[in-house]
Amino acid sequence: MIKRELIVVGGGPAGMAAALSAYENGVKDILLLERDQFLGGILNQCIHTGFGLQHFKEDLTGPEFADRLIIKIKAIKADKAIEVSLQSFVVKLTDRKVVTYLKPGKFEEVQAKAIIMATGCRERTREMIPIPGDRPAGIFSAGLAQKMINIEGWLPGKEVVIIGSGDIGLIMARRFTLEGAKVKAVVEIQKESRGLVRNIVQCVQDFDIPLYFRHKIKRIIGHDRVEKVEVVAVDENLNEKPETAFDITCDTVLVSVGLIPENELIEMAGAEIEDLNTTSIPGIFSCGNSYKVYDLADSVTRDSEKAGKQAAEYLKRI
Amino acid sequence: MIETRKLTCIDCPKGCQLSIETDNGKVMGISGNQCKKGEEYAKQEIENPMRILTTTVIAEGLPLKMIPVRTSGPIPKAKLKEAIEAARKTKITKPVQAETIITKNFLDLGVNLIATREILA
Ligand SMILES: Cc1cc2nc3c(=O)[nH]c(=O)nc-3n(C[C@H](O)[C@H](O)[C@H](O)COP(=O)(O)OP(=O)(O)OC[C@H]3O[C@@H](n4cnc5c(N)ncnc54)[C@H](O)[C@@H]3O)c2cc1C
Numbered sequence: 001m002i003k004r005e006l007i008v009v010g011g012g013p014a015g016m017a018a019a020l021s022a023y024e025n026g027v028k029d030i031l032l033l034e035r036d037q038f039l040g041g042i043l044n045q046c047i048h049t050g051f052g053l054q055h056f057k058e059d060l061t062g063p064e065f066a067d068r069l070i071i072k073i074k075a076i077k078a079d080k081a082i083e084v085s086l087q088s089f090v091v092k093l094t095d096r097k098v099v100t101y102l103k104p105g106k107f108e109e110v111q112a113k114a115i116i117m118a119t120g121c122r123e124r125t126r127e128m129i130p131i132p133g134d135r136p137a138g139i140f141s142a143g144l145a146q147k148m149i150n151i152e153g154w155l156p157g158k159e160v161v162i163i164g165s166g167d168i169g170l171i172m173a174r175r176f177t178l179e180g181a182k183v184k185a186v187v188e189i190q191k192e193s194r195g196l197v198r199n200i201v202q203c204v205q206d207f208d209i210p211l212y213f214r215h216k217i218k219r220i221i222g223h224d225r226v227e228k229v230e231v232v233a234v235d236e237n238l239n240e241k242p243e244t245a246f247d248i249t250c251d252t253v254l255v256s257v258g259l260i261p262e263n264e265l266i267e268m269a270g271a272e273i274e275d276l277n278t279t280s281i282p283g284i285f286s287c288g289n290s291y292k293v294y295d296l297a298d299s300v301t302r303d304s305e306k307a308g309k310q311a312a313e314y315l316k317r318i
Numbered sequence: 319m320i321e322t323r324k325l326t327c328i329d330c331p332k333g334c335q336l337s338i339e340t341d342n343g344k345v346m347g348i349s350g351n352q353c354k355k356g357e358e359y360a361k362q363e364i365e366n367p368m369r370i371l372t373t374t375v376i377a378e379g380l381p382l383k384m385i386p387v388r389t390s391g392p393i394p395k396a397k398l399k400e401a402i403e404a405a406r407k408t409k410i411t412k413p414v415q416a417e418t419i420i421t422k423n424f425l426d427l428g429v430n431l432i433a434t435r436e437i438l439a
Pocket of ligand 1: 118146
């Protein structure tokens with residue numbers, strides 16, 4: 001079996017920052033595995049600004065933030081010090097630090113002395129929050145819709161209602177509007193948004209999009225495709241006030257109700273997440289959104305640099 | 319016409335609630351701000367709000383369908399619609415890097431439309 005000093009799984013900001021910092025701290029045999037065709041992770045679809053104010057002291061878009069890290073990785077000239085393997089989908093991790101991954105036409109098994117998992121997070125879906133009603137086409141998670149528009153170049157709907165007023169929901173309200181769709185409402189069950197004020201102003205108020213606080217979607221109605229949603233106000237205990245119910249016609253519902261760390265591989269190895277970047281198995285680390293869900297890519301990068309250093313120190317100790 | 323407008327200052331995360339007296343769209347007085355930036359923000363935001371446009375343009379003959387772009391600086395908010403229409407008609411056919419200029423002096427607005435990621439052939 002091929003052996004490596006360090007394997008990093010995931011080529012988003014977390015994986016790239018961890019690999020770079022491990023290198024700077026003396027690790028010279030690093031394999032960085034990314035399932036996509038490109039490095040950058042979720043940043044590639046976050047084409048808006050708001051990244052990098054802390055780390056690069058500039059207001060960058062997501063792709064620009066990723067680009068800065070990609071350039072640093074490419075600048076490392078030492079042969080294979082950081083070997084990037086794209087289209088490499090990790091399917092298994094064991095407690096003996098064996099990583100199994102699929103590459104087009106290949107099945108690889110590599111053992112490393114240390115592993116950093118930087119697999120990001122996934123979106124909570126409609127199935128995880130109870131919304132009664134039909135199950136027609138036209139219901140998307142906000143991040144998936146973002147990928148369809150910004151990467152694939154097609155608009156998943158024309159009349160949109162967004163559930164949840166966190167930053168991703170707000171950003172998508174503007175994105176759909178700019179692309180010519182009508183965002184009919186952003187519906188938030190809490191009494192205020194978790195999102196940045198800047199996003200409330202520039203993504204919702206700028207386009208006169210109605211933002212309903214203390215409201216929820218009571219039902220999604222539609223036969224084949226979404227036809228409308230029923231919206232209802234709730235009181236401070238989140239109980240519905242039935243007399244306030246009203247309908248909004250739409251063909252698309254975006255669900256933007258939070259993220260959860262992607263930790264299946266770590267669980268497969270029998271490890272549990274512990275203090276910052278560490279797991280219950282010495283030498284297996286987890287950083288970025290797979291460690292915990294971060295608001296800012298800047299903080300992901302900062303903490304993931306620590307993970308690279310932690311892995312380098314571990315490798316010196318063993 | 320004299321009006322009072324409410325704004326949330328977005329210059330820093332404090333998010334001061336500003337109250338602005340306006341006369342025919344001109345700022346007459348501001349309260350609620352904790353620093354000078356609030357004043358500048360309110361004046362700009364009321365008299366000529368500016369935004370950075372970020373969107374995508376179509377790529378042809380390249381390994382990506384869409385390439386993310388931005389304006390190199392803020393443009394008047396009132397021009398956003400026109401700017402997005404112009405971006406929609408733009409095509410990229412050659413490899414670019416982050417910051418490669420796609421359209422110089424975009425719509426005569428004194429800013430360039432630039433790519434925000436690299437794409438090789
Ligand atoms: C929709 C959205 C909008 C956001 N907007 C902002 C913003 O405006 N400002 C800001 O600062 N932050 C924002 N964030 C947060 C920030 O982008 C993230 O915190 C950051 O990108 C997380 O980095 P990461 O490397 O941990 O995860 P990701 O960027 O998700 O990277 C994980 C990588 O791991 C790869 N991967 C996963 N599983 C495997 C596997 N089994 N095998 C191989 N590879 C694998 C994935 O393909 C991906 O490339 C946003 C996040 C989201 C989801």
